[in-house]
Amino acid sequence: MQPLPTTKPIVLVTGAGGQLGQCLQTLVSQTPHLPYGFVFLSSSQLNLTCPEQVEAVIQQLKPYAVINCAAYTQVDNAENEPEAAYFTNATGVAYLARECAHCNALLLHISTDFVFDGCQNTPYSEDHPANPKGMYARSKFEGEHLALRFNPHTLIIRTSWLYSPYGKNFVKTMLRLGLERSELRVVYDQTGSPTYAPDLAIALVHILGFREQIQEGQIYHYANSGIASWYDLAVETLSLAGIACAVVPIQTHEYPTPAQRPHYSVLDTQKIRSHFNLFIPYWRHSLQSCIAHL
Numbered sequence: 001m002q003p004l005p006t007t008k009p010i011v012l013v014t015g016a017g018g019q020l021g022q023c024l025q026t027l028v029s030q031t032p033h034l035p036y037g038f039v040f041l042s043s044s045q046l047n048l049t050c051p052e053q054v055e056a057v058i059q060q061l062k063p064y065a066v067i068n069c070a071a072y073t074q075v076d077n078a079e080n081e082p083e084a085a086y087f088t089n090a091t092g093v094a095y096l097a098r099e100c101a102h103c104n105a106l107l108l109h110i111s112t113d114f115v116f117d118g119c120q121n122t123p124y125s126e127d128h129p130a131n132p133k134g135m136y137a138r139s140k141f142e143g144e145h146l147a148l149r150f151n152p153h154t155l156i157i158r159t160s161w162l163y164s165p166y167g168k169n170f171v172k173t174m175l176r177l178g179l180e181r182s183e184l185r186v187v188y189d190q191t192g193s194p195t196y197a198p199d200l201a202i203a204l205v206h207i208l209g210f211r212e213q214i215q216e217g218q219i220y221h222y223a224n225s226g227i228a229s230w231y232d233l234a235v236e237t238l239s240l241a242g243i244a245c246a247v248v249p250i251q252t253h254e255y256p257t258p259a260q261r262p263h264y265s266v267l268d269t270q271k272i273r274s275h276f277n278l279f280i281p282y283w284r285h286s287l288q289s290c291i292a293h294l
């Protein structure tokens, strides 16, 4: 583990090697004078499925807050190995939440738009009934329940369609394939809100400061403003990057995947914007920032 930082309240970030974890690390390294000491632990340093390790780390750090970016995120593989998805996304989250409760730590737990079945055609609010399809989505929904049940000081932050300069994501895949191929076929009948993980990282750090003013045990939705299909996102990505590759719109049935995905998973972000006085950037503007960065 890294040396313990100063006397500031400690914020532990799990899954620090993932794309959101890395975005938080970049944000913290570029933001002097944050009133917290951050500890970033990757899966090899803190494995959520190991209760002894979770207990030892949390008891040693006694964090003010934990931002749980750790997750089993291979949506299609989860269909073949549901136990692995559940172990990290549900059981592991319960271990983490239980230890957070012991030391009164705020748990910011990241969840997903995939908890919805996609049958709606207006943005999903937090109190809309979930109906997850597929093993990944079910494991994440179960993780929400367990986080709230084992630690009263939990906020669930659901987000959607994350991309960033780090790790594997749709935007980076389009940039790579766009250079390799003359044509890409991309589904246009799934609609959501692409979300730039560095924007979410800023929001998460912002929310930490509201602990004393907010009611805990709540669910919030965070996604960039506006909506898009995967086709729209691909076209915009290639256009911003100046890559001359044709993008052909196709339907979901033309690109079958093991896991079912919601046709519509736009999240209503009114609650998080008003409770935390947050400005959320428009997805095309954030995509511009990402492409400029890459």
Ligand SMILES: NC(=O)c1ccc[n+]([C@@H]2O[C@H](COP(=O)([O-])OP(=O)(O)OC[C@H]3O[C@@H](n4cnc5c(N)ncnc54)[C@H](OP(=O)(O)O)[C@@H]3O)[C@@H](O)[C@H]2O)c1
Pocket (backbone or CB within 6 Å): 014, 015, 016, 017, 018, 019, 020, 021, 042, 043, 044, 046, 047, 048, 049, 068, 069, 070, 071, 072, 073, 088, 092, 110, 111, 112, 113, 140, 159, 160, 161, 162, 163, 167, 168
């Ligand atoms: N990506 C999306 O489009 C999307 C959309 C909506 C919601 N979300 C949610 O947003 C959060 C962050 O996603 P992300 O895109 O940053 O995911 P990511 O890049 O896949 O990162 C997840 C991290 O979790 C780690 N991890 C996996 N199993 C673990 C375990 N048992 N214990 C500790 N760490 C473990 C992984 O480490 P290894 O690589 O070493 O296994 C990886 O570093 C997740 O909760 C995800 O469900 C993501």
